[in-house]
Amino acid sequence: MSQQPTSVSDGYRTEAPYPLRFHRELNPRHMCLALAAQGIAAPSCDLPYTFMELGFGQGVSLVMLAAANPHAQFYGIDMMAEHVAHAQALADAAGLTNLHLKQGSFADLANQTWPPFDFIAAHGVWTWVTAPLRNHIQTFVDARLKPGGLLYLSYNAKPGWAAMEPVRAVLKRAFDATSGSFEQRVQAALQTVREMEQAQALFFRANPTATVRIKQLGSESAAYIAHEYLNAEWKLFDFAEVADDWSGAGLSFAASANLQDNVIDLTVRAEARATFDAATSLAERETLKDFLLNKQFRRDIYVRRPHTLDDAQLVALHAQTRFAALMRVDQLAEAKLTTEIMTVKLNSPLHQALVEALGRGPSTLAELQTQPALVGLNPNAAFGTLFLLSAMKAVAPAASAEVARAAQPFVDRLNAELDRRSNSAIAISSRSSAIVGGGVRA
Numbered sequence: 001m002s003q004q005p006t007s008v009s010d011g012y013r014t015e016a017p018y019p020l021r022f023h024r025e026l027n028p029r030h031m032c033l034a035l036a037a038q039g040i041a042a043p044s045c046d047l048p049y050t051f052m053e054l055g056f057g058q059g060v061s062l063v064m065l066a067a068a069n070p071h072a073q074f075y076g077i078d079m080m081a082e083h084v085a086h087a088q089a090l091a092d093a094a095g096l097t098n099l100h101l102k103q104g105s106f107a108d109l110a111n112q113t114w115p116p117f118d119f120i121a122a123h124g125v126w127t128w129v130t131a132p133l134r135n136h137i138q139t140f141v142d143a144r145l146k147p148g149g150l151l152y153l154s155y156n157a158k159p160g161w162a163a164m165e166p167v168r169a170v171l172k173r174a175f176d177a178t179s180g181s182f183e184q185r186v187q188a189a190l191q192t193v194r195e196m197e198q199a200q201a202l203f204f205r206a207n208p209t210a211t212v213r214i215k216q217l218g219s220e221s222a223a224y225i226a227h228e229y230l231n232a233e234w235k236l237f238d239f240a241e242v243a244d245d246w247s248g249a250g251l252s253f254a255a256s257a258n259l260q261d262n263v264i265d266l267t268v269r270a271e272a273r274a275t276f277d278a279a280t281s282l283a284e285r286e287t288l289k290d291f292l293l294n295k296q297f298r299r300d301i302y303v304r305r306p307h308t309l310d311d312a313q314l315v316a317l318h319a320q321t322r323f324a325a326l327m328r329v330d331q332l333a334e335a336k337l338t339t340e341i342m343t344v345k346l347n348s349p350l351h352q353a354l355v356e357a358l359g360r361g362p363s364t365l366a367e368l369q370t371q372p373a374l375v376g377l378n379p380n381a382a383f384g385t386l387f388l389l390s391a392m393k394a395v396a397p398a399a400s401a402e403v404a405r406a407a408q409p410f411v412d413r414l415n416a417e418l419d420r421r422s423n424s425a426i427a428i429s430s431r432s433s434a435i436v437g438g439g440v441r442a
């Protein structure tokens with residue numbers, strides 16, 4: 001079979017646009033909540049801030065964030081012209097003036113005249129770009145992330161993906177060696193690994209998760225398969241090597257943006273607790289957790305020169321954090337918080353009282369404490385409960401009334417555009433929310 005002309009730029013496949021999705025982990029309020037639970041200071045999301053997304057895909061997250069936070073400035077760079085055009089069209093429909101998009105490569109990051117950033121996010125990038133590009137990103141973050149600023153970095157983790165590494169190599173080689181249309185080549189690559197799996201290969205008996213993943217691939221779009229598996233690079237990382245790598249730029253791991261991953265009782269079973277408690281470093285604990293959970297994808301938040309809050313600062317921060325309800329109190333009974341190892345329900349009288357009170361309007365913890373049903377609330381315990389409810393998507397950290405009011409016209413225009421697209425091939429399943437400062441499921 002002959003080699004096809006390639007649609008690759010900097011080793012990244014560009015035939016198909018990235019799927020249209022909002023990622024709540026990119027919402028600065030969500031990241032700041034993760035840090036507040038760890039007692040680490042973060043920029044205030046109600047004051048002006050700067051946010052950069054490196055590799056923003058079709059811009060769904062970035063545009064929704066910009067619409068819901070007109071007091072902040074949002075920047076993004078992506079090399080695919082189609083992605084930039086899509087994001088710009090959404091931004092124009094919303095009438096945004098606080099979104100600055102650049103079509104370009106990470107290799108050119110050093111040449112941009114952008115301000116320093118409070119937040120830099122790279123979601124779905126680190127595993128999939130080559131080592132020289134990762135170096136460019138690191139140099140950029142080193143030069144442009146403010147002290148106390150946050151880096152959101154997601155990547156494929158070794159424990160959960162290890163079995164798939166040789167399969168991905170076969171997939172990519174088969175795709176590269178096949179001729180035909182993009183779709184045909186993806187299907188041919190899938191067929192190659194399916195045949196291997198069906199040939200009773202001992203590899204698949206020893207690695208049953210690889211079989212499960214190959215089956216799942218059958219229901220994924222060709223675009224998703226290309227972005228996930230068919231780039232030049234697909235590097236799996238250990239937590240410890242990533243943390244080491246960033247420590248040179250003064251960045252320390254602060255929390256997972258996957259909120260439940262920060263809760264020991266939800267991630268470390270009783271039988272593993274003694275081993276976990278005996279671990280002497282953060283790297284050992286996080287690595288152990290990745291093995292305990294067979295973690296596939298990490299959503300890490302790093303902070304540049306983090307400041308640990310003292311008790312008084314922490315109490316004040318928790319008291320001032322505003323929350324909004326994302327579900328009604330009757331929906332709590334059905335809702336579940338699921339981790340890799342357990343499922344819990346959050347439907348006690350306290351959970352119900354908090355969700356009911358927030359259903360009447362966004363409130364800070366200090367305001368909640370004045371409500372008759374919640375008088376005597378222990379602020380520490382209540383913050384922990386609201387954190388878990390946030391992990392379960394029953395509540396979310398919310399904007400001040402003033403910020404939400406200013407955002408509403410932009411959010412309304414953006415959502416009107418998203419409504420117009422419903423039932424079309426470019427429908428998006430989230431809507432922007434002025435209250436939570438980002439996207440929520442429609």
Ligand SMILES: C[S@@+](CC[C@H](N)C(=O)[O-])C[C@H]1O[C@@H](n2cnc3c(N)ncnc32)[C@H](O)[C@@H]1O
Pocket residue numbers: 009010012018021023054055056057058061077078079080083104105106107122123124125128129133227
């Ligand atoms: C997997 S997608 C993630 C998109 C988005 N962050 C999200 O999660 O929805 C990776 C993105 O990085 C962009 N990208 C890959 N290599 C790049 C490079 N060298 N320079 C700029 N952008 C790049 C791709 O075009 C793509 O939009």
